[in-house]
Amino acid sequence: MKRIVFVLFSLTICLAYQGSSRLERAPDTLLSEVQRLMHQGRYEKAKERLKRAPDTDPYVLRLLLELAQREGREGETEIYARHLLRLHDSGQLRTSQEIAQAAYAAWQLDLWQDANQLFMEASKSEPISLSLFVDWGHLYLEKYDAGEAESIFQDGIKSGQPSSGYFRWGSDDAYVGLAHALDSQFKTGAAEALAKALELNPKNLEAFLLKAKLAIKEANWQKAQDWIEKGLKINKHYVPLLQLKCAFEYFREKTEEFWKTRERVLKINPKDGDLFERLGDLAVTKRRLEEAVDFYRESIERNPRQWSAVASLGINLLRLGEEGEGKRILEKAYANDPFNIWTVNTLRLLDSFDRFIRLETPHFRVKLHKKEAAAIKPYVEELLERSLGTLEQKYNHQVSGQYIFEMYPDHEDFAVRTLGLPGLGALGATFGRIVAMDSPSARPKGKFHWGSTLWHEVAHVVTLSLSNHKVPRWFTEGISMMEERQADDGWGEYLNVGFVRAYQKGDFLPLSELNSGFERPKSAAQLAISYYQAGWICEFLASRYGFDKIRSMLVAFAEGHTTKEVFEEVLRASVQEIDRQFRQEMNRTLKPLIRHLEVPKDPLFPQKLEGQQKGQGEEDLESVLKAWQANPENYFLNLRLGSKLKAAGRDEEAIPYLEKALQIFPTFSGRGSPYELLSEIYHKTNQVDKALAMRQRWWKAAPLFTENAYRVAALLSDRNQPEVAAKYLEEAMYVDPLQSESHEKLGDLYLQSGQPENAVREFKILLDLKPVDVAAAHYKLAQALFQSGNGQGARRHVLLSLEIAPTYEEAQKLLLKVVRK
């Protein structure tokens, strides 16, 4: 026994000694050759070459690990990874590049924190290799920190490629990583970084892969196919490209090819969870969530450690309304991958759902925040069903099942629900079975028409359903923009100076590229222009080719046709031809406006003129008049002169100029517009009828400024037109439904105009809003209930009123009426 102990002890010493000695290294030429073989897809040959290499070489181990991983040989992967970590722990990895191999190994074992520590350790030993930064950057990309990844790739690029010796990654790979990081953050510059990568190495397969991915995102299938084929010519066994080929074939509905490629990928690695996660991710970008969920499930089935797929499964189940299962799966994802910010944010949002009330309409399961539910509930319920009914009838298409409708008073919650991340600029979004949007209190007053946004989103419900979720983004957005405008006066977006300027600068994208204006906008302005342009194109198509064609196009998309095919089959014209026709239409409308909207070059009119429409400029009246005389048809000069005269108290003189400005460009209806200035002048000069008419016009043009609706309603009420007055207050509810005073006034108008049922609705809201005067609110509700024939209800509420205020005379009289009836 003692002898055995002695032998073991000696062996330990011996191993320890061996551990501190220098490692046996494979020649750089061998490593470079293996890498070249791998790049060419000659993986068997590469494996053969490595058999001859010393298995204590960290680079050999790294390459063996990659090869094992590619084929899903998990046991081997783990052996190589652990071997690398042991080498590090025994102090045998000394250079930056060697330690980086241990970091890579830790990463592959899901020891992300350790991996990061090791990369940091490696980065402290000079010379630091470029390869280290590329691996490290990819670790951050995988762990959802594209911002940090971006700066790591930048550091790699700065450090430069070694002039000799073996290195796993070169500068081209750092540029590809950078492109990836930029794209993940929706930043510009990805295309340029990719171009640089390909300039450095025209055969960089990762660059081909990203190029193809971006093309698919933009629905540019041809371009995607070209990149995939180019890449596979270099390496026909390159798994990420094969995965993408498979996805390409799936979404292009090339069923036979899809199954063949799928088999090819699975033959290489039967446990390939990436393939299905990639298919799932692409299905999500195409808003085909049910398919996405199936793919994620398969991904996890093949690789249960595919934590990003687990998180995506949970998030997309939630988007399909499967709250129970979605939450359970997300919790599992969080337990195993706490870095995933989408998981964390979504779980936090789910926790906040207890602050929402839930209700149902025939077609929607609705969530409204408790603090505003009382005021908006009846309006939301009515508008949801009305908009869906109207659009279903118009598009001759019934959507199946119930949708989930959610309104968020905190915009960031809406953003998390939509993207999983805060910072989304949109007002609403429709995905899967969810329609989510900002609620009235999420945005500043006068800047958000929630009714219009709701209508826009419900239009998506119909077009996505009719097209089986295959409609390109530009077309579904265009239809929603068109439908918004047709829903009611002033709803949706109208021509503004910004759009005219964009037209002048040639910023309207060609129709063939319009989708990129949504998927990959270069700026917020381009996104806004793309929305407007898409809406206009849809209106143009409907008027030139007939509305039926819009519907037929959606059906054709549902059948899997490309935009090119849809245009040719349904409109009998190419995309380019339609683009040409649309541009003619644009020219016809906008060209005549341009000369009216020129900013005068006179130095007295600085650049700020355009934005300064309130008459606050420094220039004197004489100068403005002089400029106007030289250009009396100019919109800005008319507006400027009118506002200057108004400011000088010369109201009557200001009117013709402001009227002229209004005539030239009636769709500018914001603050400081001729509508506002003329309304003020007519009011001030006691021209009540004209003031009323101008406020009515302004409200119809821009139903955002509720004070117009309130004033018009008050004037009409004074003129004993309660029914018309009520219409204005009803419309104002789609902007600001949270004012108890407007519900009270609307209720009064309904009572005056013999609409007691509607009055009941308003007074119920009033009570829910907890007014100061609760007795009066109960009394009014009792009165409305009594008039609508609900004696029991009236009796209850008049009692509640008198309980608070027993001496309330009107309520006493109503009580007597109720009990005597």
Add this chain to the structure above:
Amino acid sequence: MEEMRANEPITNNECSSAVFLLYCSIVLLLYCSSLPALQAANDRVCIIITGLGGVPEYEENFLRWSSEMETVFRNELNSAVYNLDGREQKKPDILQVFDQVSLSLPLDELWLFLIGHANHDGRHYKFNIAGPDLTDEEIKTFLEALGRTRTYIIAATSASGILASRLGQKNRVVVTATRNQFERQPPLFMSFFVEAVTSAEADTDKNGKISLLEAFLFSNQKVDAWFKERGRIQTEHSLLDDNGQARLGESQGTLGSDPGAHGTFLASRAFLSAPPEQAYRSLEAKQLASERVEIERNIEDLKFRKTQIPEDKYYRTLEELLVKLAQINEKIEQLEAGR
């Protein structure tokens, strides 16, 4: 002797006399804005102290609010009013008024308004006036000297929340514009309080008078709405400490669900406006009016016992009483209309 008289409130009884004019001049000299009450009730005194504004905008608001409250107490309620301008009148002047009021006991009611800026130095609430500030201890000493007098304190200042616990006790209502000493922004509370006094909306029990409770609830809700509407973080939360027993603030407690609870508050029986005058021409109407008072009392009594009675029975009884009340009013109306 002259100095002593100068600190007394001026009554309407003296209004017509020449002596009064002289008196007035002296008072105006000493207390710039201490204006005479037309008909001072012997049993109610109102002291309004306006603090330093700091900037013209605040100063203007503080003075306006003080002046409006003075008008209410002087003209509507016929109270004796001391309106002390903290820009001119320093601590000794104010303490002298306190002494004088405490010497004029017995009083039924004392109303004390503090309108301005204040702070809390970690130990004491300090109301900002010219010279040394007026402290919570000095106010407390004064209030303690008032014995059984019902006291209503409206501290419309920053950091005033601390007064609710420092001064709250039986027979006293303390209204503060903030919930504690840490809310330091100049509060809006008083602007809505002034509005409440003349607003029909604030008269939630429809009895034609605005109680301190109604004015508080109105102002509290309006402040809340003001911040919500503008999407700003609310920097003030008013409080009402009633009788040292009940505290109203952000949550209105049982008030919403139990209207009978209103009547239990001392603040519900303190009024900021006079009841409407009612004179009946017929004897029968006068008799009915006294019958009405009896029913109103029964209703209040029923409401007070609401939680002890089964709901069905409560509302049945309430309806019976209310119908009776309504019928009486209908009858009175018919009689008065000459039918």
